[in-house]
Amino acid sequence: MTAVWRAIGVGLIALGVLAATLAVLGFDPVAGLAALGRNSVGSWYAWSSATLVRAIPLIIIGLGLGLAFRAGAFNIGAEGQFAAGAIAATGTAMVMGSWPGPVSWVATAAVSTVAGALWVLIPVVLKLRLGVLEVISTLLLNFVAEQMVSWMVQGPLQEPQGIYPQSAPIPADVRLPVLAGTRLHLGVVWVILLGTVLWIVIGRTRWGFRLRAVGEAPVAASVAGRIPVGGVQAAALLLSGGLAGLAGGLEVTGVTYSLYQNLSPGYGFTAIAVALIARLHPLGIIVAGVGFGALEAGASGMQREAGIPAVAVNVVQATIIIVALLALRKRRVAAVAEA
């Protein structure tokens, strides 16, 4: 129960900081927070068509990052892996226009997962072979991916007229089905499936144990446990890249129906926060993902209705991360003192 209260506390502090920032900079904090709430949790439509739709990529990426971070591997290139998945899904969708729905849903998901994993393969090899820190290499590849998307939508995948920097809309059969009257797409099933599977894998299997051992005490895991540390980290990184790629594929097939630049409003970075404040626990990541999805959804509402730049929500996210970490740190110090 204390975890829930702490989460509520951190959330309230962050909203307080947002209100204060808005007030200091001359925006109307009441109107801002009201618009934020109305457009994120204020109605069934806001829930189903804004908050949850944005939560899907955050959760799926967050679940993957949770695995990588548990293994002590810091992948901050999810933004690029997401883009790789989105490109792959668009290309695949164009090729298989008239395949029956379920086949193409699985195929685009599979291809985008592989693309995301391939995008993180270079950092994995560089880390294992040459000791290049994955923090830097995954990050650098984000910028490469950004240019790759830019090239695709002005080159090989550009819409037939060749006017706009975006792909043609993907064929209707490939698009994921949505819940009637909402924009909530099939991706939500992936969220439930992946959340459950990873929860079991991490907590109840031999591989999950190895993962935790490698992250918490790599030397002990290697010497006493004879666990191949590099191999476990590589697997975790590849999985995290794959899931980020899957999220990119689902975004194209379930939400945007075409590829364009800045497809992701920073999901790959926000998902880092989602994974961390959930303390890398799969079920926690789902809850945190919905919370941050609500913030993202509310932010665009705030911009539309109260004229407050959507980037304001970054202030909330940063505050949540820092306050949550400071709170956790105090607890750890207390635990050490008791022992």
Next chain:
Amino acid sequence: MDPTVDFLAAAIRIATPLLLAALGEMLTERSGVLNLSVEGAMLAGCLASALGAHWSGSPYFGLATGALGGLAVATVFSLVAIRGRVDQVIVGTALTLGTIGVTGLWYRWAFGAEGLGLTLPTVVWTPTVIAGALVVTVSVLLRSTIGLRLRAVGESAVAARAIGIGVERYRAAATAVGGLLAGLGGATLVLGQVGTFAERMTAGRGFIAIAIVVLGRWHPIGVMLAAVGFGALTALQFAFQAVGIALPYQLFLMLPYLVALAALAGFGWRARAPADLGRSLS
């Protein structure tokens, strides 16, 4: 003008903000602190310099306020990550995120809903001269007593503490200098290149500066060479466009990052990184 001269001038102008930020980050990393909020500090420097130059009419005043903007971000980092001993990578990422938000809001507040393009007074070569002077200063500094202590703190905080060096004082000071220089780098971007402020305008340059530190192997001369190399690669696209080679321009925009990655692989990371980089004193 001679195209070669044009190319070199473009390379150096692109390199200057990167060099300033990277020199600061290098000092910070030599003290054992991995500060990923350079991106945020640069962005804060961009906005602070735009405000300062706009208000005073002087680009030099803008450079000064820009440096202070970077210092502000570094101070928060220092309090949370060094005093508070929270994970440096996470705090750096979070602060960059937060700075994007604060600068976006502040800009809108200062210059109205449209966020109109500003016409700011500009400087051309002053920041480059400052950067050159700093390369020399930092090279000398690293060999002085203070520099030796700084490096000791970065290589082994525990040993440094045992011989009576104030580890967290040195780290806070190096982080502060890093913030000032990142802010100055951001100011250079605004007052020396773009001439106005835009939301998220640093577009990853802070992270490039971090890569430059690695490529420069944590040494001022190396950092300078890496920064100029990076500038040259970026300037290459203008040269190729002028000649009219029909390759997708995005390939040239990717090139600096790919070269950075290849160079990291070639030079290796472990070789010269301060041994205690990213570790809090426990």
